Amino acid sequence: MAIFSLVYCAVTGVAAAAFVLAKSLSRDTERRRRGSETEPPTASPLIPIPFIGHLLGIIWYSVQYYTIISKKHASPILKIPIFGRTIYVARSPELMPIFHRLPRVVSLWFIEAKFTAQMGGMSDSTAKQMAENLGPGGDDKTTFTIEGLKVMHQVLGPKGGGLVEMNRDSAQILNARFNELSRTTPLEPIDLWDWVQHEITYAMTEAVYGSTNPYRDPKVEAGFWDFEGDVAKVILTGVLPNFIARKAIAGRETVVAAMRAYFDTGDWRQGSLLTRARYATMSGISTDDTARLETVNGIALLSNTVPTAFWTLHYIFSDPTLLGRIREQITSITSSEGAVRTIDFGRLKDAPLLFSVIYEAIRLRATGIGPRMILQDTVVGDEQYLLKKDSVLLIANRTLHFDGGAWGVNSQEFVPDRFVQKGPGGAFRGFGGGVNLCPGKALAMVEVAALVAMLTMRFDLIPVGGKWIEPGQDLTKVLQIAPPRDKVLVTFRCRQEAMNLSWKFEM
Numbered sequence: 001m002a003i004f005s006l007v008y009c010a011v012t013g014v015a016a017a018a019f020v021l022a023k024s025l026s027r028d029t030e031r032r033r034r035g036s037e038t039e040p041p042t043a044s045p046l047i048p049i050p051f052i053g054h055l056l057g058i059i060w061y062s063v064q065y066y067t068i069i070s071k072k073h074a075s076p077i078l079k080i081p082i083f084g085r086t087i088y089v090a091r092s093p094e095l096m097p098i099f100h101r102l103p104r105v106v107s108l109w110f111i112e113a114k115f116t117a118q119m120g121g122m123s124d125s126t127a128k129q130m131a132e133n134l135g136p137g138g139d140d141k142t143t144f145t146i147e148g149l150k151v152m153h154q155v156l157g158p159k160g161g162g163l164v165e166m167n168r169d170s171a172q173i174l175n176a177r178f179n180e181l182s183r184t185t186p187l188e189p190i191d192l193w194d195w196v197q198h199e200i201t202y203a204m205t206e207a208v209y210g211s212t213n214p215y216r217d218p219k220v221e222a223g224f225w226d227f228e229g230d231v232a233k234v235i236l237t238g239v240l241p242n243f244i245a246r247k248a249i250a251g252r253e254t255v256v257a258a259m260r261a262y263f264d265t266g267d268w269r270q271g272s273l274l275t276r277a278r279y280a281t282m283s284g285i286s287t288d289d290t291a292r293l294e295t296v297n298g299i300a301l302l303s304n305t306v307p308t309a310f311w312t313l314h315y316i317f318s319d320p321t322l323l324g325r326i327r328e329q330i331t332s333i334t335s336s337e338g339a340v341r342t343i344d345f346g347r348l349k350d351a352p353l354l355f356s357v358i359y360e361a362i363r364l365r366a367t368g369i370g371p372r373m374i375l376q377d378t379v380v381g382d383e384q385y386l387l388k389k390d391s392v393l394l395i396a397n398r399t400l401h402f403d404g405g406a407w408g409v410n411s412q413e414f415v416p417d418r419f420v421q422k423g424p425g426g427a428f429r430g431f432g433g434g435v436n437l438c439p440g441k442a443l444a445m446v447e448v449a450a451l452v453a454m455l456t457m458r459f460d461l462i463p464v465g466g467k468w469i470e471p472g473q474d475l476t477k478v479l480q481i482a483p484p485r486d487k488v489l490v491t492f493r494c495r496q497e498a499m500n501l502s503w504k505f506e507m
């Protein structure tokens, strides 16, 4: 079967989305079609030019195109045809459990396997191994990509043993950093994004890689963020020359070299249970590809955790009432013994506002598009819509997150207590769902909560100019949570009432 690809992307200096439709629509597709079922209604392009209107819209609006289009049409799922290829955009909470039941047909794994190999610059043989056996009827146990993800789910699950250890490690590391910060509080304003990025990178990678953490080298950390910042361009090098992503590829290679040494020397044995368990699943591939896979794994670890922490802090510190309430709840789970204050994370359920604010920040700031590949003709929903094999399905997360029917009249507003109660099922896509539910959810939530809890208890953040200003989001990023567009400069000031005390976490 002829293999060809269509890359649809937004290249306005930065690619916004790029998905490869790997196989041509074939006779096989036609054979599986059942008589009466029809595809979802076709969306009219925002830019009304025949044939290329949608493509121009994607280039112009980037990933937000799918949000805008899905809001303009009432149908639960839409079809966007581009040059004979098809993208479906799903916007209805009711469809989500249906997709969850079909992970080998409506496949995130296929997209992950394809792009992980491309992002990491892996060998053809490893790329092939990652993409093997992902379709309907396959056996999870013998599928390289699925097996690797399952191990992550196990280790980071409630009974996995890795989670508590890593949460404890990252919280202690953050605490040590806060102790240092209280001794050396800079008087000059600092960029809040840069600060959050560095602290989360340090705490998360220490917890994952242990005492021989490759990210301790500032060149590796800087290389990683160069890579991450332009990862969409790296994907585009599948069809365009490498020079379009020169800086990102150079950054990636710095991390790869450090990771190769980490695995070659056996340093990985000092790493967390997660690192050791992941390494065991990679025994069939070369050390170079192991290092490349681990470099891409940095994106899973950090790319959404950093912006989640940033936006949560922005919401809390820009609202004095909310900041006061958060401090009150953290105080209620903090014990005092002499000059020692211990924040007890075992009692987080008694401070429900903290997690609620993090979820609400994710709800409002999620920009991802939940890509899936349709690997077999399938029929979904009450309307019995036919989704055709070899099409791409995107989940309009942002439309779902602002859906008035699901979230109520205040769906557009930031409501700090919204997630103190359980949110509406299907309409919150912050961590995805079904078997693809983010395995790092609990790790990331506790890490962000630890950062927020310590910072709010020990410091005030004073914005330059005296007022918090909405920085907007950089929507050219293809992440689940887009980072801020503008800089937010703040001065850190130790709180009077937190000085001369020693702070700790209990996990």
Ligand code: HEM
Binding pocket: 108, 109, 112, 149, 152, 300, 301, 302, 304, 305, 308, 362, 368, 370, 371, 429, 430, 431, 432, 433, 435, 436, 437, 438, 439, 440, 441, 443, 444, 445, 480, 481
């Ligand atoms: C606040 C931080 C994070 C957010 C908002 C987030 C969000 C997401 C989302 C939306 C997905 C896609 C799920 C879907 O489409 O159904 C996902 C998948 C994934 N995430 Fe996270 N994530 C975060 C942190 C992490 C961390 C810390 C790790 C690593 C330990 C991680 C590892 C993964 C992996 C491996 C997948 C693929 C799961 C699969 O295909 O089965 N994530 N995440």
